[in-house]
Amino acid sequence: MNATLTLVPTLAPAAPVAPVAVPTVLFVESRRATFTDHVLDRDDVNVVLLRFDSVPLTEEYVRRTAHVPTFTLNTSAPLEDEAARYLRWVKGTPALPRPRFFCNPNEALQADAQRFAQLVDLPHLSQEQVGWVRDKTTMKDRYAELGIPHARYRAVTTKQDVVAFGEESGWPVILKPIDADSCIGTYRLDTPADVAGVPDLDPKLRWMAEEYIKGQEFQLCAVVTRGVVLDAYLSKNPVPILEVLDGKINANITYAPSEEIPVDARELAQRLTDGLGIPHGYLHGEFFLKEDGSFVMSEVAARLSGCEVPMNHGLAYGFDFLHVILDTYLDRVPHPRYTNDRAVGDLLLPTRPGRVTHISSAQELLRLPGVIGAHLTAAVGDVLDPPRASHASTGYVHVEGATAAEVEERMHAVLRHFELTVAETGEGPAS
The missing domain is CATH 3.30.1490.20 (ATP-grasp fold, A domain)
Known part of the structure; x- marks a missing residue:
């Protein structure tokens, strides 16, 4: 079980102290809108956005962030030239605090983003480290060097x-x-x-x-600062993620803090952190426990987990997880204080191709046992063309329970209740 971290009170200083300068972070835009919105809403950090022109953005998002200092990187130009242009831009904008910290939650841009940070003298992962957390064969080569079991x-x-x-x-x-x-x-x-x-x-x-590894799949998330894992959080997948492509339940469930878990999550996270040289931020990994109980590491990444996994951790433990994550990128040592002891998971709602003629409402789903949040991304009249991907859905619900097993039971009840009716594109509404 993960140990609880508490905030230790300190005596007020005897004399006035100089105000602490507000840090400035260069933040790479990504599809992880929840984290981006959290970062932009904070008043204890200045944010400069690093926008890659290859990343599609909605008009609503561009309007909403128009007031945020933004450097748009031309991906068709040499990265070295863009880094030099960025430095000129920062120097030529006197009112702009120069970023001293860097955060990239965008998995697809990991190599270029970290290389850019290196070129402009910001904290970064080396290209070797990028290979370890991005390239699946290089990653497993590293596992072999570290003695970590893998497929x-x-x-x-x-x-x-x-x-x-x-x-x-x-x-x-x-x-x-x-x-x-x-x-x-x-x-x-x-x-x-x-x-x-x-x-x-x-x-x-x-x-x-x-x-192919047959067994139970888990997700491991950790908060790392100055090379030390502050704490780690374990989730289970009701079925291996690949099986959701065949229509099986698509969910992640964070264990309650008091639950017995099958591995020492913090020790495993620290072993990975040490072996990969992760200095700070969010470490995310996936692993299997085979039917005989043996451990097999799957993949690892130095960025936020997908879906609503980070929110699950915060809701289960009762703290602002996203606040803690950003603090580590600012070279702070946060002291999260936990106020809840429950299991919480996110259940992705089913989808299928066609024009939506009926879909259960968020209000309906919120009346079901354990459902504490509902977010639908599809409505009547929408034409759905879901990709063959584990994130394909018509929305999600957050479900709580005393244990991960209770959450899973409640998720199956949600799926039995949830209704989605579609018509072939071009047909009229279903009767």
């Missing part, structure tokens, strides 16, 4: 390579792009015939074949 794997370029790996290592086999997320382009292949049935491997992407 067998091999880089592949053709379907024949995949079949050869399966014949040598056994079936099933997982096929995935090396730098993808959300299960995009990921397949479980049970036989050579299944390999023939998947799309040809896109030569613009790098691919890998991996041993």
